[in-house]
Each structure stands twice: as C-alpha cells, then as structure tokens.
Amino acid sequence: MSSSFIPHPSSFLLSVRNLKTYFFQDEGTVKAVDGATFDVYPGKTLGIVGESGCGKSVTAQSILRIVDAPGKIVEGEIVLTRADGSQVELTRLHPDGEEIRAIRGADIGLVFQEPMTSFSPVHTVGNQIIEAIRLHTGASEKEARQRGIEALHSVGIPKPERRIDEYAFELSGGLRQRAMIAVALSCNPRLLIADEPTTALDVTTQAQILDLLRDLQQQRGMAIMLITHNLGVIAEMADEVVVMYLGRVVEEGSVDDIFHAPKHPYTKALLSSIPSIESTPRIKLPTITGSIPHPYNRPSGCPFYPRCESYIQGTCDAQEPALIAVNERQKVSCFLYK
Amino acid sequence: MIAYIVRRVLLAILTIWAITVLSFLIIQLPPGDFVTAYIATMSAGGAGITEGEAQALREQYGLDQPFHIQYLKWMGLIAQGNFGMAIEWGRPVLDVIGDRMVLTIVISLAAIVFTWALALPIGIYSAVKRYSFLDYFFTFLGFIGLAIPGFMLALIVMYIGFAYFGASVGGLFSAEYADAPWSLERVWDLITHLPVPAIVLGVAGTAQMIRIMRSNLLDELRKPYVMTARARGLSETRVIMKYPVRVALNPFVSTIGYLLPYVVSGSIIVSLVLSLPTVGPLLLKSLIAQDMFLAGTIVLLLGVLTVIGTLISDLLLMWIDPRIRLGRQ
Numbered sequence: 001m002s003s004s005f006i007p008h009p010s011s012f013l014l015s016v017r018n019l020k021t022y023f024f025q026d027e028g029t030v031k032a033v034d035g036a037t038f039d040v041y042p043g044k045t046l047g048i049v050g051e052s053g054c055g056k057s058v059t060a061q062s063i064l065r066i067v068d069a070p071g072k073i074v075e076g077e078i079v080l081t082r083a084d085g086s087q088v089e090l091t092r093l094h095p096d097g098e099e100i101r102a103i104r105g106a107d108i109g110l111v112f113q114e115p116m117t118s119f120s121p122v123h124t125v126g127n128q129i130i131e132a133i134r135l136h137t138g139a140s141e142k143e144a145r146q147r148g149i150e151a152l153h154s155v156g157i158p159k160p161e162r163r164i165d166e167y168a169f170e171l172s173g174g175l176r177q178r179a180m181i182a183v184a185l186s187c188n189p190r191l192l193i194a195d196e197p198t199t200a201l202d203v204t205t206q207a208q209i210l211d212l213l214r215d216l217q218q219q220r221g222m223a224i225m226l227i228t229h230n231l232g233v234i235a236e237m238a239d240e241v242v243v244m245y246l247g248r249v250v251e252e253g254s255v256d257d258i259f260h261a262p263k264h265p266y267t268k269a270l271l272s273s274i275p276s277i278e279s280t281p282r283i284k285l286p287t288i289t290g291s292i293p294h295p296y297n298r299p300s301g302c303p304f305y306p307r308c309e310s311y312i313q314g315t316c317d318a319q320e321p322a323l324i325a326v327n328e329r330q331k332v333s334c335f336l337y338k
Numbered sequence: 339m340i341a342y343i344v345r346r347v348l349l350a351i352l353t354i355w356a357i358t359v360l361s362f363l364i365i366q367l368p369p370g371d372f373v374t375a376y377i378a379t380m381s382a383g384g385a386g387i388t389e390g391e392a393q394a395l396r397e398q399y400g401l402d403q404p405f406h407i408q409y410l411k412w413m414g415l416i417a418q419g420n421f422g423m424a425i426e427w428g429r430p431v432l433d434v435i436g437d438r439m440v441l442t443i444v445i446s447l448a449a450i451v452f453t454w455a456l457a458l459p460i461g462i463y464s465a466v467k468r469y470s471f472l473d474y475f476f477t478f479l480g481f482i483g484l485a486i487p488g489f490m491l492a493l494i495v496m497y498i499g500f501a502y503f504g505a506s507v508g509g510l511f512s513a514e515y516a517d518a519p520w521s522l523e524r525v526w527d528l529i530t531h532l533p534v535p536a537i538v539l540g541v542a543g544t545a546q547m548i549r550i551m552r553s554n555l556l557d558e559l560r561k562p563y564v565m566t567a568r569a570r571g572l573s574e575t576r577v578i579m580k581y582p583v584r585v586a587l588n589p590f591v592s593t594i595g596y597l598l599p600y601v602v603s604g605s606i607i608v609s610l611v612l613s614l615p616t617v618g619p620l621l622l623k624s625l626i627a628q629d630m631f632l633a634g635t636i637v638l639l640l641g642v643l644t645v646i647g648t649l650i651s652d653l654l655l656m657w658i659d660p661r662i663r664l665g666r667q
Contacts, residue, residue, distance in 0.1 A: 061565070064568075064569055066565055066568045066569060068565075096573060096574040101571040101572070101573060102571065103571070104568070104569050104570060104571035105569060105570040105571035106571060108569075109569075110566065110569035112562050112565070112566060113562075114562055117561050117562045117563055118562045118563055118566045119563055119566075120563045120567070120581050120584075120585070121563075121585060121660075121661055122584055122585055122588075122658070122659060122660060122661070123580075123581070123584075124660075128567075128570070131570065131572070132570040132571070135570065135571055135572065136571060167660050167661075167664065169660075169661060169664075170664060180566075183566075183570070184569075
C-alpha cells in the first residue's frame with residue numbers, strides 16, 4: 001500500500017486508510033469514496049458529516065463489504081480489531097466469504113435511515129432478529145427468541161413478547177427504528193454504524209432515538225459511527241468528527257475543535273449556514289455558493305475549489321491537497337494550511 | 339377477516355350469475371341460430387331441408403321463443419345439473435365436455451409446471467446477475483419465444499419430432515389408447531405425450547414470466563431490507579432467496595386465477611394444430627355450429643373457473659402477504 005499513509009494509531013477499533021470505492025458505469029466512473037481516512041476508538045462516537053452524495057453511506061457499506069454492484073473498493077485499508085485483540089484487514093476478505101459474514105452483525109451492527117424499508121415486509125421483526133442471533137451464537141430457536149425479546153426490551157419497546165411477532169408495518173416509526181437498533185445490537189457488536197438513523201423520524205422521536213443510542217453506548221461500551229448530514233446531531237452525539245466532501249475527508253477533529261475552531265473553508269461554510277437562535281432575525285441565511293458537481297464531472301485538484309471563498313488560483317485547481325495535521329487534534333486537507 | 343372472505347364469496351356468486359347472462363347473450367348475438375347453421379351445412383353437402391323441417395327443429399330446441407324465456411329455461415336445466423344436449427353431437431353437453439375438461443386441466447397444469455420451473459430460476463438468475471452474458475442470452479431467447487406464434491412453434495416441434503425422432507406427434511394418446519378406457523398404461527401413454535404440448539403452450543408464458551420475475555426482483559433487490567439482511571451476516575444465497583425472491587413471488591400468486599382459462603381459450607389454434615382433445619377446439623367448433631348449449635356451457639365454465647381461480651388466488655395472497663392480511667382497513 002501507499003507509503004503516504006497516516007499510520008494506524010494504537011488501540012483503535014476500526015482504522016480506515018485511503019479508502020477508495022468507485023462505481024464503474026457505462027456513463028463513467030463515480031468516485032463515491034475517494035481516499036477517506038479516519039479512525040474509530042472503542043466506546044467513542046465518530047460523527048461523519050457531509051452533504052448528500054458525499055460518500056458517507058458508501059463508506060459505511062464499504063466497511064461491511066456490502067457495496068452494491070457496480071461499486072467496488074479499488075484501494076485502501078480497513079482494519080478492524082476483533083474482541084480477541086486480533087486484527088483483520090476487511091478489504092482483503094471475500095465479500096460473501098465466511099470471515100466477513102462472521103463480522104457482519106456480530107462485530108459490527110448496522111442501522112439504516114429508513115426503518116420501514118429496512119425490515120422485510122413479509123417477515124416478522126422476530127423472524128429477522130432471531131435469525132441474526134441464531135446465525136452468530138448458534139442458540140436454539142427458543143433461546144434466540146428469548147434473547148430477541150430481551151433485545152427489544154433493552155431498546156425500550158413496550159410488551160416485547162408481543163411485538164416480536166409483529167411486522168414492521170404494524171409498528172410506529174419510532175418503535176420501528178428502535179426495533180432496527182435491537183436487531184443491530186442483538187449480537188452485542190463492538191461497533192454500531194448508524195447511517196442517518198434519525199432522518200426519517202419526526203423531531204421528538206429523533207431526540208428519543210439519540211438518547212437511546214447514548215444510553216446503550218454507556219451500558220455496553222460500544223463505539224458508534226454516526227453518519228448524518230445534520231450538524232445538530234453531530235454536536236449532540238459525537239466525540240470525534242469527520243467532515244466529508246465528494247468522497248474525501250476534508251477535515252477531522254474533536255467535536256469542540258470542529259464547531260469552535262473549524263479550519264477548512266467547507267467546514268466553516270457549513271457551520272455558518274446553520275440558522276441560530278441568536279443570529280439577527282430577517283437576514284438571509286448564508287449558503288454555500290454553487291452546487292455539488294455532477295459525479296461524472298468532478299473538478300481536478302481540490303474538489304471544493306469551485307465553491308471555495310479562499311480559492312488560490314493555480315494551486316487549488318491543479319493539485320490535490322493531502323490530509324495533514326494542523327495541531328495535535330485536528331487534520332485538514334487544504335492548501336491554506338500547508 | 340371472515341367478513342372479508344364472506345363478502346368475496348358473495349361477490350363471486352354475483353359475478354358468476356352475471357357471467358351466465360353475458361355468455362348466453364353473446365352466443366345469441368350472431369344472426370341466425372343453430373338451425374340456420376345446420377341448413378347451411380346440409381345444403382353444402384347437397385342435401386336440402388324443407389321449411390317445415392327447419393321449423394320443427396326450431397320448436398324442438400325452443401329456438402322460436404324469446405330470449406329471456408330461452409335463458410330461464412337454460413338456467414332451470416342447469417339448476418337440475420342438466421346442461422342440455424350438444425345438438426351437433428347428439429349427446430348431453432356434460433358427456434362431450436367431461437373427458438376433454440380433464441385432459442385440458444392436465445395439459446394446462448403440465449404447461450404451468452413447465453413455465454414456472456423454467457421461468458422462476460432463470461428470472462432470478464437474470465436479476466441477480468443483471469447484464470451478464472447469460473442474462474442477455476436468456477433475454478434474447480425470451481423475446482424469440484414471445485415473438486414466435488404458438489401454432490408455428492407447434493408445427494416446427496411436430497416436424498422435428500417426427501422427422502428426427504420418429505415420435506408420434508399430435509394428440510395426447512397413441513392410436514391404441516385413444517378410445518380405450520382409463521388404465522395405468524393409458525395414463526403412462528398420456529404422460530409421454532405431454533411434454534410437446536406443454537412446451538409449445540408454455541413457451542410464450544415462460545418468456546413473459548422471465549421478464550416479470552426479473553423486473554420484480556430487480557425492484558426488490560434495491561430495497562434497504564436486502565442490505566440490512568446482508569449486514570446481519572447471512573450468506574448471499576440465503577439473503578436473496580429468503581427476502582427479495584419471496585417478496586417478488588407474491589404477484590405471481592395473483593396470476594393463478596386466470597391461468598387455466600388462458601390456457602383453454604388462448605390455445606385454440608395450437609390445440610387444433612397438435613390435434614389435442616381439449617376444450618379449446620371444441621369451443622371453436624360449437625361456436626361455428628352455433629351450438630348454444632355446448633358453447634354456453636364452455637363459456638360459463640371458463641367464467642366460473644376464472645372467478646373461482648381469482649377468489650383462490652386472493653385468499654392465497656392474503657395468506658402469504660401479511661401486508662394484505664393485517665393492513666389497515
């Protein structure tokens with residue numbers, strides 16, 4: 001692998017280096033993830049934030065090796081530390097092999113944005129939760145059912161022994177997402193990947209689900225990789241934040257640094273476009289000029305330069321900035337900090 | 339749920355009644371009646387028929403009475419289990435239809451089994467391995483299957499079977515069993531004759547069904563529940579067979595209802611070419627002869643089969659799809 005790698009830190013749970021996942025289509029190649037680098041530590045929450053289409057979800061799918069065709073990981077390393085301390089390089093595993101399947105659901109749980117469509121419409125919630133438990137623990141049908149009921153109970157679903165035999169469409173949106181979390185956590189994963197877990201829910205339910213995730217994290221000491229476009233959710237939940245733009249990490253740092261001392265022009269622009277209760281009323285909310293480039297037509301150099309206020313002609317459009325440390329806690333990919 | 343079933347059954351009965359009126363009406367619609375057709379046949383053969391004889395025939399079959407009286411008489415007979423005489427055959431309608439109906443159902447089932455056994459696996463393969471060589475290959479074959487008219491395919495298969503394999507083609511029985519009473523040997527003879535008509539009758543349906551299965555499954559494969567199933571660590575085969583295939587199969591259950599009538603009425607020409615002793619050619623003949631009791635009974639039978647088939651497929655759908663069973667009413 002490339003020698004320009006930032007070395008894997010010690011004691012990481014998941015370490016992603018220079019991940020590139022491309023979709024090869026007749027019309028061209030979509031570089032959905034184009035050199036993402038970040039780490040997840042045990043028991044901590046990593047927030048991944050960015051606009052739609054910046055490669056957040058594909059990053060999550062790449063980690064689990066469930067990227068749909070024609071998507072493919074073309075480069076990079078994803079190293080996972082397992083419960084016994086051994087480390088696995090996930091990109092080297094066969095995507096339908098036994099090794100990765102033993103990790104999916106057991107070491108890493110996944111929660112999706114849309115709880116309605118994340119469950120099969122013709123199988124009960126219990127069927128799907130019991131299936132996962134039996135697959136990873138070899139428990140009997142009866143034991144697995146008992147554990148399934150406990151899992152539903154642990155995410156605050158009332159009357160779990162009845163709910164387990166219901167279908168997802170019989171549950172309310174909030175309960176559905178709780179059930180989804182129960183399925184993802186049924187085998188006690190050490191990492192939970194939550195891909196926009198609250199986007200499809202109403203605001204009150206959103207807060208409840210976030211509280212639930214935080215409680216579960218404290219009880220179980222699991223790490224969470226929280227993918228969202230909502231900076232409010234990030235501020236509330238994350239320890240570390242990764243800001244992505246067009247498949248790349250543009251800035252990485254602790255949640256305080258990102259919100260109080262953002263370095264990258266994109267992060268700054270994102271933060272200034274959030275309406276605040278303290279801002280002057282009746283003025284136009286700042287927005288980022290331009291729009292996300294078409295995936296087949298990515299700009300050369302820094303992908304953000306056409307929309308950037310600090311664009312340096314001859315540099316930003318010619319070379320690609322690397323993710324470099326600007327201080328002990330923060331890394332930025334921008335020529336302003338060279 | 340029980341209320342739903344009761345309502346459906348009552349509606350089915352009402353529909354069947356409407357079918358009796360309509361089928362009787364349709365048969366009566368063309369100008370002339372059985373006697374006109376009979377006279378035409380007789381004079382074509384050189385034997386004339388007098389006006390008096392024609393009148394006597396009309397009176398004998400009640401053809402001189404108004405429409406609604408004829409209809410009521412017909413319904414009265416049916417209520418007693420008597421479907422009237424097949425005038426042209428000189429035998430009761432049920433006698434004429436009986437054996438042919440059994441053979442029709444046997445052939446239809448064979449064609450359906452052939453269709454499903456071939457179309458479902460190919461459809462699943464084509465969807466899962468979309469744009470692969472075999473997907474294009476099956477698509478190509480499928481369109482050829484759709485484009486070739488059934489009777490043409492029947493002729494080709496018969497020719498190949500006869501010229502290269504010396505197989506006795508056409509019909510459902512070898513000569514020695516054609517009019518023999520039912521026996522094990524006769525059943526075996528029937529089974530060996532089944533593949534050719536089953537394939538000919540099933541090809542177009544197979545091609546169509548591959549396309550439907552492929553597009554149904556492609557829709558389902560894109561749904562998030564497939565990805566979450568994968569994320570639970572299930573093997574790819576199990577993910578696909580348990581979830582999207584299961585959902586993609588549901589629409590097929592709703593087609594069970596009209597499969598049988600389709601095979602009967604959609605295959606008349608093929609049945610004629612293959613000289614199959616099924617109901618299709620019989621219906622055609624009876625319509626040409628304006629044999630209203632025979633034609634009426636067949637049309638009525640097809641209608642009833644459709645209604646019952648649809649009822650069964652609706653109940654089946656309710657059973658296999660919880661969204662229908664438990665959906666908000």
